[in-house]
Amino acid sequence: MQQILPKLTEYFRPRSVATAITLLSKGKGRRVPLAGGTSLALSTSRKITGLLDLSDLKLRYIKESQRSIRIGATAVMKDLCKHAAVDRVAGGVLQQAAHAVGATPTRNLVTVGGNIVQLFFWSSLPVALLALDATIRIQGKSGRRSISAAAFFRSHPKRHLAFHELVTEVVVPKTSSSCGGAFIKFARTHTGYAMLNVACVLERRGRACHNVRLVIGAATALPFRLRKVEDLLENAPLTPSLLEQAKSMTAQIVKPVADMRADPEYRKEVAGVLVKRAIQEAWARAAQTQAVSGGRKRRPTASRKRKSSGGTA
Amino acid sequence: MKITTAINGQKKVLSVEPNDVLLDVLRREGYKGVKEGCRKGTCGACVILLNGKAVNSCLILAVRAAGQQITTIEGLGTPDAPHPLQRTFVDAGAIQCGYCTPGAMLSAKALLDEIPHPSEAQVREALDGNLCRCTGYVKQVQAVLAASRILKR
Amino acid sequence: MPQKRTFNIVGISVPKVDGVSLATGSAQFTDDFELRSMLHARMLRSPHAHARIRKIDTSEAARLPGVHGILTYKNVPRVAHTTAGQGHPEPSPYDTFLFDRKVRYVGDAVAAVAADTLQIANQALQLIQVDYEILDPVFDPHQALQKDAPIIHDEPDAYAPLPVIYEPQRNLAAHVDMEIGDVEAGFHQADVLLDNQYSTHYGAHAALETHIVITYLDEQNRLVIRTSTQVPFHVRRIVARVLQQPVSRIRVVKPRIGGAFGGKQEIILEAISGALTLLTRRPVKLQLTREEEFMCTRTRHPQHIRLKSGVKKDGSLTALDLSILMNAGAYGPHALTVVCNSGSKTLPLYRCPNVRFEGNTAYTNLPIGGAYRGYGATQAFFAMGVQMDEMAHAIGMDPPTFHKRNHIRAGEGSPVFQALGEGKKGVEMKLNTCGLDACIDQGARAISWHTKRRRRDKGVRRRGVGMVCLMQGSAIPEIDMAAATITMNDDGSFILLAGATDLGTGSDTVLAQIAAEILSVTTDQIVVHSSDTDFTPFDVGAYASSTTYLSGNAVKHAAEQVRQQILRVASEMLNTEPSMLMLRKGTVMHQKTTTRRVSLADVAHYSLYQKNQFHISATASQHTHISPPPFAAHFAEVEVDTETGEIRVLEYVAAVDCGTAINPALAEGQTEGAIVNGISFALIEEFHFDARGRMLNPNFNYYSIFSARDVPPIKAILVPTHEPTGPFGAKSIAEISINGPLPAISNAVYHAVGIRLRHAPFTPQHVLDALRNQGRQKKL
């Protein structure tokens, strides 16, 4: 039992992003942003001497514009879970991913920024954001920049974010009603760490899928797109045999790192199953949204969600 | 550092170190209903309400409580004037060892404040962060649903 | 047939006597108590599974400002003892020392430090220098018993205090065997012979409150131990011996306990904290972290089980041959008795003329096994329950019919009761009650057995139902004892001083109900104090499902004596014979002319202040010659995902015969809690070790247990019988239901997909592998 942040002496609660960045810059890497704190409050790092609490930066928002949804970095998982606009994006894939993070009291704390910066192999949100082709907005001492989720998660975010940089916002493009999505967490319990995460977003046109984005997480250190499987599905009629092909192709591509809870061979195989199911669910949701004008129909009921969450119980 | 918070509706000035965890500070201040079970955010014994939301007090640095409202089990009700949840937990047999009870009850309180008439599934979800090894949760869920019926009246 | 009996308070779900204080957060657990100048203790633990300490240097740590005391093997008495809190002399080997020169598993105690703050104590641990000579470890119990295996307990001074088989020189921590009839002949008579291997895994109790103790010296310089324990009187005895103090110099106080499940039937911290207090003359608090709780307390012993059985086509059993190799881990608390229980709580359930049992327990360099709710029955019922199902299947009989045909009945005994005891022979016992038929019928109805049993799913997700029958005991005959004292206050209320230990189970309430029933008052008129070795009478503690049955009887007898005294005083006041009087709702009245009456307050006042004064009070003790078993039939409905191997329990029904349920809500609560623990254990709980024996998942992140969201609908049905030897007909209920989920789920999975799961836990990978093997076998 080591002491939490033994060298911590400073705590700041800036009221503007600009001040925050100035404070970070002066900290030369020894001051770090504090968001939900669910990782930091367990940290025993001796490097950190100061914390910058992001609570008063007014970054806890979810804003809807015509083409996108902008989510502030300090919005918490619970905010995403109960937001109607988030719910509507690609069959609710983002909402499902947020819902898969830990348990209720944790979901009340974990922030969007924290969840994507402090990436663990089992992290949920990054998987969904990759599938949604989201954009991450960053601000640092030399100004603002926006990068794609794909670029953001290409290496561990903590590697490429400068110490004076803050993630300020995540932008998720809205989807049309013909677009469906699904997020599946495979874990021992509903609240446990994922042994696999799969997200799928696709458009349904007639009998075929388009713009399929399939992401797999918790298999390796970083989540990644299953490009070959996406290509296989693109513009092809979604038949049972195609699904089987997607399944076995996934199992061939995925090379899981060790996890004490199950062998790589097993997780590989289940990855294929989950990919197949995610495609089916995404497809079903797209159909449902298409069937109702305006796409305002509620997503499938709780019992259905339960099944798809893939928990053991 | 000195911080000012409101605990159970009362203003409190606390002196804390920057790396003090809220769980420890609350217990130090005499709120013994806040229990320690894992210090990792995994068991929920230390759950309190921070501005009305159920959170793990072991995952919160005490300095962050400055200017915030905290509710602990001691603020929910008293033996003479118990909150409906406190009554229904006792009446339903939802308490065995009672170690997880404060946290579970506060999670339930946050739920009922947000959704006064939850479904069973919503109750189970609201309690999903409060591990209990004694009850099997059956009577806890019943107790929360019973409290929601009392609050309805 | 159970007679219909009417009681005033017994049989009613009165709220727990400590309910309101627990609900409002005012209840006091060990840690909710502050002492001035208290020191905080931490322990240095072994990073090696097996090593000898060549040198240990604490001088630098001792120089750290704020450090007040350090313990190692060098400055504590070397007293061989067991940490198991059991009857004395214990059936467990004396193989433990407060600290030793040798460490035997990753996490073993090396040193303890008491300092002004936890931080300083932690720093001090890092300054202790230990030079280890690393020895070869052994992790597999089979290998541990091989000739060339490293010897874990090579110290010459380990011994067994009872005449039992104990051979540490070959890592044998315990052995038991028995044979009734002629098993080989029984196999010859059988139409179907089954011979299978099973295994069960490590499990953690996972009480929400970790082990914690506070020790201090009182104004008479006596050592006070405030501890989260199930066995206060055993704590006192063992600490006294280990610290070489007279029992009279030690007081053990049990506050509210945050869950135990057997894990706190063990004296792990009390002597260490006590030694630090004696060394520093200051109060000391020693609490384990969650990580230590997983690695360094006690676990459910893993077992390798072989069960051979013979059955005739008509459904009668011809022979049962159960042999078990149990992994003790590094030390042997409960090493003998748990494995004994694996036989003695399972084999008598079925009528069978030829029965053989052998149990061996081997030391390994892994975490230590101990008492855990179910106590060996959990492991063995997995094998028995699955094999009974398989036998029923083999002869084409519906499992409920098969169980009914074979289970023991009221009026019958079993030679196994006599053959297997706890470290000695058992007792002869004929059952007064057995409600198993009704349990089977009611449970089957509740889960719609007959409809669901006919269903055969074809798709990816397939459902099935399975069942199992169970028994346990109520206290350990000829060993356990309990006592209680009841005194009357001057307002007519009562104080109940019970040696029995409420660890959250609600036993304070059950005991108050028993007293209240006899004394014709409500439970709010009974103030309950449980377990303070200075003030409450002796009780062995809360284990072996003994509290309601045994301590309940002690309370009942004490209350009866107090009642007699009340009637005597009242007869003096009313000028009549005691036999003419009755007690009703706080008043003593004449049976004929009920206007001749006095209130309990009048009686109390008279006895204390007016005439022939004496304090109305009584102490009664109870021991038992028998251990009446509770029975249960459990039913599970599952859904198996044939693509991922996941098992989901859809519904669970438990019908339990616990005699009279003194407090039905609490009895249901015991059942529901045990079931959820059991399902969680069967499906997802697992210890992972690295190649060097270190537990990799000592946290709830990776050792998941079920939350409210993971739990299926559970139905607990209480089936009443009337056990004449129990208080108001009561037997036990605390443990039995944890034994159900492993076999019930396994049997349901067989019904769903045709595979027999014989190795626990039933993780998705394991299930998928089994499905694959089945597929392969079908093709061959």
Ligand SMILES: Cc1cc2nc3c(=O)[nH]c(=O)nc-3n(C[C@H](O)[C@H](O)[C@H](O)COP(=O)(O)OP(=O)(O)OC[C@H]3O[C@@H](n4cnc5c(N)ncnc54)[C@H](O)[C@@H]3O)c2cc1C
């Ligand atoms: C018991 C438990 C279970 C969990 N289960 C899951 C799960 O199943 N799935 C899942 O995805 N997550 C889970 N989490 C959450 C996850 O482990 C991290 O703790 C969480 O994502 C961190 O978010 P935070 O807002 O609390 O970040 P903090 O702890 O505040 O910060 C984490 C890191 O990110 C940096 N940071 C935070 N915000 C920003 C920003 N805006 N810009 C730049 N840097 C920033 C911080 O400086 C710090 O280094 C769980 C957490 C707990 C405690």
